[in-house]
Amino acid sequence: MTYDVAIVGSGFSAIALTINLLRFLPSSASIAVVGDDPGFGRGTAYRTEFYLHRLNVPAARMSVFPDRPDDFVEWLRQQGRAVFAEDFASRGDYGLYLRDTLASLLRPRERRAHVDFIKAKATACVECEHDGLVFCLDNTGELKARNIILALGVGNADLPLPKDRIDGDIHSRIVENPWRLGWLSRVGRRDEICVFGSGLTMIDQVLSLRAQGHRGRIHVLSRRGLVPHPHPSRRAAPVPPELPESREISALLGALRRQVKNGADWRGVVDGLRPQTQALWQSLGKEQRSRFLRHAFAWWNIHRHRIAPEVFTRFEALLKDGTVTVHAGYLKSIESDADGANIRYRRRGTQDIAAFHADWIVNCTGMERAGIGHSPLLQAMRDRKMIVMDELGLGIRVDPQSRVIDPDGKPQPGLFAAGALTAGQFWEITAVPDIRVQAMALAETIAAKIAQTTPRPARIA
Numbered sequence: 001m002t003y004d005v006a007i008v009g010s011g012f013s014a015i016a017l018t019i020n021l022l023r024f025l026p027s028s029a030s031i032a033v034v035g036d037d038p039g040f041g042r043g044t045a046y047r048t049e050f051y052l053h054r055l056n057v058p059a060a061r062m063s064v065f066p067d068r069p070d071d072f073v074e075w076l077r078q079q080g081r082a083v084f085a086e087d088f089a090s091r092g093d094y095g096l097y098l099r100d101t102l103a104s105l106l107r108p109r110e111r112r113a114h115v116d117f118i119k120a121k122a123t124a125c126v127e128c129e130h131d132g133l134v135f136c137l138d139n140t141g142e143l144k145a146r147n148i149i150l151a152l153g154v155g156n157a158d159l160p161l162p163k164d165r166i167d168g169d170i171h172s173r174i175v176e177n178p179w180r181l182g183w184l185s186r187v188g189r190r191d192e193i194c195v196f197g198s199g200l201t202m203i204d205q206v207l208s209l210r211a212q213g214h215r216g217r218i219h220v221l222s223r224r225g226l227v228p229h230p231h232p233s234r235r236a237a238p239v240p241p242e243l244p245e246s247r248e249i250s251a252l253l254g255a256l257r258r259q260v261k262n263g264a265d266w267r268g269v270v271d272g273l274r275p276q277t278q279a280l281w282q283s284l285g286k287e288q289r290s291r292f293l294r295h296a297f298a299w300w301n302i303h304r305h306r307i308a309p310e311v312f313t314r315f316e317a318l319l320k321d322g323t324v325t326v327h328a329g330y331l332k333s334i335e336s337d338a339d340g341a342n343i344r345y346r347r348r349g350t351q352d353i354a355a356f357h358a359d360w361i362v363n364c365t366g367m368e369r370a371g372i373g374h375s376p377l378l379q380a381m382r383d384r385k386m387i388v389m390d391e392l393g394l395g396i397r398v399d400p401q402s403r404v405i406d407p408d409g410k411p412q413p414g415l416f417a418a419g420a421l422t423a424g425q426f427w428e429i430t431a432v433p434d435i436r437v438q439a440m441a442l443a444e445t446i447a448a449k450i451a452q453t454t455p456r457p458a459r460i461a
Contacts, residue, residue: 003145004031006033010040020442026451032145054308072089118137122143148415189215191359198224219324229302229312239268241273242258331343341359390425
């Protein structure tokens with residue numbers, strides 16, 4: 001069988017694509033969804049049951065449908081949740097919402113496209129002269145499709161230190177992927193923890209430790225020692241940014257700072273910039289994008305990707321009572337000592353070397369650069385010159401329509417990518433409000449292709 005569309009992946013991008021394809025494709029169409037995550041669409045982020053693992057976007061902006069903004073809030077109220085539009089719902093509830101939304105679209109079998117969910121991992125891909133692409137699966141099967149959407153996300157970044165500079169007998173105390181939450185049950189009540197990275201994942205893990213009864217000290221080490229800012233209890237109205245014509249990063253950031261200095265709420269300025277972010281990124285040349293990543297990226301993250309007020313209040317209390325200490329510096333070595341590990345780092349802005357003890361080391365450094373180290377399929381496609389890396393290593397090259405670009409700079413018919421893999425083109429493409437727009441646009445594009453040969457019925461509401 002040759003499918004009309006195959007989605008390769010099982011995270012949020014994959015479920016958003018599936019939901020939108022079900023709305024737009026004719027009932028005669030066929031879809032294959034290939035992934036090996038049993039919690040399809042929910043992944044680790046939305047499968048959590050810990051109530052303090054909150055969305056960092058208010059409920060009113062988390063509908064999976066760009067054209068039905070109240071959908072998630074309405075679902076919450078149907079579940080008996082007393083919520084307001086600006087509340088920060090739990091990530092577990094959002095995962096259930098995605099599951100229920102997909103299930104509701106799958107029920108009317110006679111009126112929607114055929115869907116097969118294939119629990120497998122695609123490991124290789126070859127071109128087929130008449131049927132698009134053929135994927136080899138790790139269950140010894142293969143899959144053919146005329147249109148392919150790569151929705152594989154990106155993997156976790158490695159520790160900020162070469163493996164040969166980490167004592168071998170300490171590896172059993174290093175948590176490479178903190179979302180495999182089984183590690184929490186092995187932590188002693190008074191164990192000292194070292195967390196590399198100071199972003200959103202770090203805060204999730206610190207609060208998870210506290211909920212598990214951990215009462216020891218927690219050291220957080222990152223290059224700049226910056227932690228996410230909170231959302232206000234009442235959202236500031238978005239403020240249209242006053243940007244100069246110049247596309248020099250220094251000029252753009254200077255204009256935003258002046259706007260805040262002149263009285264605008266910085267949160268409102270950042271939120272007002274959001275609708276323009278992708279277009280602004282695309283207007284920058286390689287040099288200015290690179291400067292942004294080197295000098296402004298960390299500050300952008302803590303101002304743009306904020307956390308729920310209740311979550312910040314709990315984290316701030318741990319900072320104030322000394323349970324959590326945030327260090328700004330550069331990791332130099334991880335050495336075994338009598339009881340665990342000795343972490344040595346150079347303090348930021350100095351040549352001073354400092355150290356602290358840790359019983360556990362937790363990697364919260366975020367997503368990998370270059371984006372394909374986690375995926376044998378993407379590596380194989382790169383080796384076959386079917387994909388090429390973005391020039392700054394943010395993912396794979398795509399055009400503004402999310403079509404994958406080949407090494408000669410040409411879009412490949414029928415091959416698309418979605419989500420974090422496309423950050424080189426879109427930059428802001430890791431949050432739900434951005435991915436849902438991309439998913440809907442891709443569904444409409446593919447539906448239009450199929451409609452050229454197949455009559456298209458009205459879409460499912």
